[in-house]
Amino acid sequence: MPTTEELRLGVDVGGTNTDAVVVDSAGMLVAKVKIPTTDDLCGDVEQGIARLLEDPAVDPMRVRCATLGARRATNAIRTASGLRRVAVLRIGAPLTFAIPPLVAWPPELRSAVHAGSATVAGGCEFDGEPLAALDEAGIVAFASAVGSGAAAVAITSVFSLVNPADELRAAEIMRRKLGDVPVSMSHEIGVMGLVERENATVLNAALSGVAAEVGRSFQTAVERTGLEAECYITQNDGTLMALEYSLRFPMLTIGSGPANGMRGGAHSSGVTDAIVADIGGATTAVGRLVNGFPWESLPPNSIGGVDTNFRLPDVLSIPVGGGSVVLGAAEQWANGRMNVGNSLVTEALCFGGPTPTITDAAVAAGRATTGTCPVPAKWHAGLAQHLELWDGLLAEAVDRVRLGADDLPLIVVGGGGDIAPDSFPGVREVIRPPHFEVANALGAAIAPVSGHAERICASRPDRLRAAVDEVSTEAVGRAIQAGADPAHVRVVDVEEIPLTYLRDPAVRIRARAVGPPVTFTPKSSGSAERARRHLA
Amino acid sequence: MVLDTANIEAFALGCAILSAGGGGDPGIGLVMARHAIAESGPVEIIDPDALDPEALIMPCGLIGSPTVAQERVWSGEEGAQLVAAVEGSTHSPVSALMCYEIAGVNGLLPVMWASRQGKPLLDADGMGRAFPEMQQQAMHIAGIAASPVLLTDGRGNVIVVNAAGNRDAERLVRSCAATFGGTCAGALYTMTARSAAKAAIRGSVSKALRIGQMMTKRRSGWPEALADETAGRVLIKGRVTEIERRTGAGFSRGHAVVDGTGACSGRRLRLELQNEVLVALEDGEVLVTVPDIIAMLTLADGHPVGTERLRHGQRVGVVALPGPDVWRTEEGLQVVGPRSFGYDMDYVRGVTGADH
Structure with missing residues (x-):
């Protein structure tokens, strides 16, 4: 050895x-x-x-x-706690005033995060033409106004995915005025869609x-x-x-x-292409693996009541896990969130405890062998009913996540993995891999370590090849910043996605670099x- | 009747349902309209008959790509710039704004502008639903000229298009929108209240609001409730089992299949999609076509689903609503019938009720 x-x-x-x-x-x-x-x-x-x-x-x-x-x-x-207060700078005047920063946020979250905001001139049009010259004096004035009230900064410029120059320059000014505060720039966070990208950028700054x-x-x-x-x-x-x-x-x-x-x-x-159900103590997450990595969701995604468009895995969550308590009418239970948490081994019937759980239902049905004692027979009928309901919830989530792909296996992982059935409509087989519980x-x-980069190349087909190279190089640079070994980092994925409903061609370029x-x-x-x- | 902060969300829901899956995401429009109302006050909804017959009506909305408009967020001043341009070219004051398209984001942008301008919004629109092209307007059928079309990019640039005909106007205006960076605000088919009373589709705003309020109150059974409210019918309830999309320069086509569940088990509905849902077929038989409105709602919460957001496995109810009467005439069908969208079939009226 x-x-x-x-x-x-x-x-x-x-x-x-x-x-x-x-x-x-x-x-x-x-x-x-x-x-x-x-x-x-x-x-x-x-x-x-x-x-x-x-x-x-x-x-x-x-x-x-x-x-x-x-x-x-x-x-x-979710709890609006532990968040930093953020100076929110938007670059895009005279446009964008129809939706001020954070205007649609839940009030509690907004007041926890908002240290002040300003919309200054700058940004560009879809084809890269400047909307207006960057208002540097306006940025300096905003920095002075928020001063020490802000512990982080979020900067969002119109079409920064076409040209991020104004965001970079504004970040430089804000750092010079405010010192060493974390600055989040929207072109590094989200995709096209100003308000959702700004929201994601502000949340990113608040989470620093x-x-x-x-x-x-x-x-x-x-x-x-x-x-x-x-x-x-x-x-x-x-x-x-x-x-x-x-x-x-x-x-x-x-x-x-x-x-x-x-x-x-x-x-x-x-297996690299499959549906995966990650069954925990209180919740189940169902997602799809494509080429060994999680499939991404289609934005916008709502986080804590805020619409955002940053990258997220396409995961459906079911509020049921191995520790979910089985009580009351089956229909109400589906939306309930009662669970025994990590006390399964003292609470559950199959461990001699007083509380019927979905794990007990799986044991009673002969699906799982968890526990130290048999589940009393008087519970069996009720448990079976809930187990059927749970199977239905899981089946629906699996059906939605597979996006029409037939014949995929279902991989079951997580500490509550025992409660999943051994076969399933719409999937080829159910796999419980070794060490599924961890x-x-x-x-x-x-x-591995990864870095992503994204740009929009609009109205300039002659620039497309060069733009793809730039985005790939940036992804490699970010992977190295993220800790990838520079000697072994490589670009694994470049997507060129044409944007629809436009007369002039426009392509969204995304690159991902990965290394150990x-x-x-x-x-x-x-x-x-x-x-x-x-x-x- | 007014649109205020209490009912604007229900109105937006109604606009989304009437969009037949197209029309752009009304979410961003809702945020803008609500903010404008909070700052500048509610918007009075006015019937054409309540205005001086000579009063000038300005139909308006987004022209170009709703996707680009998600990034190039509006200044909110577009309405003021359009009003100034229209008044400059007609030498008479604009009395009321009107949605040229009630559906999707275009149902809400004029609400924002009307609030900021302190002007009423006409209880009418030009489409009664969503359509992709500018000449698909009831005013076009009535012989009203789209020109002069006024366009602004929201930062002071204005283009005036005086086209020879409404189809020329469509072509020129698309080109201008592209020059403006993909999207812009436009005013078109400017007309008197007398003309609007005859030419526009009346009652659109109150209809969207009524549908939205009814749907908001429900806790279940949304497809059936929508059919009851609109004299429509539920085509199927089931799950989406197939989606195909083809996109190319300026168009998007595809289809979706919904397999019935519950009482609809064993049935299968095929939907033909462009920006909107245009045709519903079952076993090769055409059940309903455009200009009737084919709306998709999630079964879990009754939310309307846009064609772009439709996904496999989604549980949906598909409901056919009668299209506006003007579109079911011979002249109307020439402009918005299935053949005008490239489908080799006649209009099939899928619902027996009248539009109201």
């Missing part, structure tokens, strides 16, 4: 459980643990890692890379504090366990980004949990050091 081989560690902090795994360089599982999730992110991660390190198969000296999937960003938006806290907790936990590893956060396309990069793009973590589950399921089943952590551990993460070596401690300074 080679002793110098690098190991990678993956941790996924779910709503119910925290999973952690160690894999070898071939992606084979070396060790796994599952512990209940608490409110203490740092503590959960530390405990998860510590438990892994108890396994004699894990040599701490060989763990060079640690990855984390966490759900903090989504929760922060959450990202810093997650990064700090992760790094602290890793250090406390004595590991010397580069730290990465998972993105919602099933790839990784370095901590420093995650501070710039916290929005890219939203939906990363299901993405990790899908990637983990693909990895351990060896697939999310596995997906994090085996993930840079892992810890004494030389690379520089970047870890930088990240530490950033997070301090």
Whole structure:
């Protein structure tokens, strides 16, 4: 057995459980643990890692890379808490006044985030012609007006995906005036559609504090366990980004949990095109894998009541998981969210507890063997009814996510994976891959690093080839910024999508570059050091 | 009757339903109209008969690509610029604005402009639904000239198009919209209240509002309720099992298949799509065609589904609503019948009720 081989560690902090795994360089599982999730992110991660390190198969000296999937960003938006106040700069006057920044946001979220806004002259038309010269004096005045009231900045310019120059220049001015505050620029966040892109950019800026806290907790936990590893956060396309990069793009973590589950399921089943159901304790996420990566949803997507158009996996969520309590009329139950959380092993009937859960229904139906004792017969009829309803919910989600593709397998992952049926209408087969219960952590551990870039090339077919090259180069640059090994990064995907309903041709260009993460070596401690300074 | 912050959302819902799946996303239009009303006040909805017969009516809306308009967000001043241009060319004051198209985003932009201008909005429109072309207007059938067409890009540039005929106007105006960066605001078929009373499709605004309010109150059974309200009929309830889209320069065509579920099990409906849903067939038989309105609603919450957002596995109800009477005449069918959209079939009236 080679002793110098690098190991990678993956941790996924779910709503119910925290999973952690160690894999070898071939992606084979070396060790796994599952512990209940608490409110203490740092503590959960530390405990998860510590438990892994108890396994004699894990040599701490060989763990060079640690990855984390966490759900903090989504929760922060849903509860309007822990968000930074954002100076919202829009570039596009005299246009765009019909919809002021944040005007359609839920009031509570807006008041938690809004530090002030301004709309100044600048931006361009669809073909790149300037709308107006950039009003630099207006930007300086806005920076002075918001001053220290803003802990982050969001900048959105009309057609910045055609030409981002005004956003870049405005960012420079805002940084000069406000000092070292995080600045989010819309051309790096969203797609065409000004208001939705601005919303996504503002949320991204508002989440910079959450990202810093997650990064700090992760790094602290890793250090406390004595590991010397580069730290990465998972993105919602099933790839990784370095901590420093995650501070710039916290929005890219939203939906990363299901993405990790899908990637983990693909990895351990060896299947690259499938539907994946990630069944947790309280919810089930159903998505589709295409070429081994999660399929993207069609924007706009609503996050916490705000319409956005940033990249998200196409995932349908069902509010039912293995710990869902089975009570009352079946129809009402479908919308209920009662669950025993991580107390399944003390609460559920199959563990001798008092509470009927959907896991009990699966056990009573002979589908699962979970538990320590039989489910009392008096419950069977009611449980069977709910199990049928659950199967119906899952079937509908699978049907919607497969987008008409026939003959795909269904991969079942997650701690509640036992409750899924063994066969299913509309899918070829149901696969429960090895280690399915820790697939999310596995997906994090085996993930590559990626960088994306996007531009619109309008009215200039002669410029298209050059534009494609520029976008590809930018994607590579961003992958390297995100922590990909520069020696092995490559462009894996370039899409050229013609925009419809236009007389003049216009093409949306998207490129994705992927590479393995840079892992810890004494030389690379520089970047870890930088990240530490950033997070301090 | 007024459109205010309390009912504008219901009105937008009605506009989306009348769009037959086209017309652009009314969501951004709703945000603009609501904001304008909050700042500048509610919009009075006025019947043509309540105005001086010589009063000038300005039909208006978006011309060009609704997709580009999602990025190139409106200044809100387009209405003022159009009114000034129309008054400059006609030398008489504009008394009321009108939606040239009640459906989708074009049902809402004139509400924003009317609110900002403090002018009433006529309870009428030119289409009674959504159509892709400018000459598909009731005013065109009535012999009213589209010209002079006034166009503005919202930052002070104005183009005046004086075309020889309405089809020429369509061609020239598309070209101007492209020059304006893909989208612009336009005023066309400017006419007197007397003409509007005869030529426009009356009651469109109150109809959209009534449908939207009725749908908002419901908690279930939306397809049936919509059919009841509009003298229409539910064609099928089921799931989308097939979608095909072909896009090319300036057009989008395709079809969708809905397989019946529940009481509709065993049935299969085929929908022919362009920007709008234009034809519904079952077992090779044409059930209903344009100009009747074929609306798709999600079964879970009754929301209208645009053709661009339709997806596999979606649970939908498909409802046919009678199209406006003007389109069911011989002259009307020449402009908006199935053949004008390239389908080799006659108009099939899928509903027995009259439009009201």
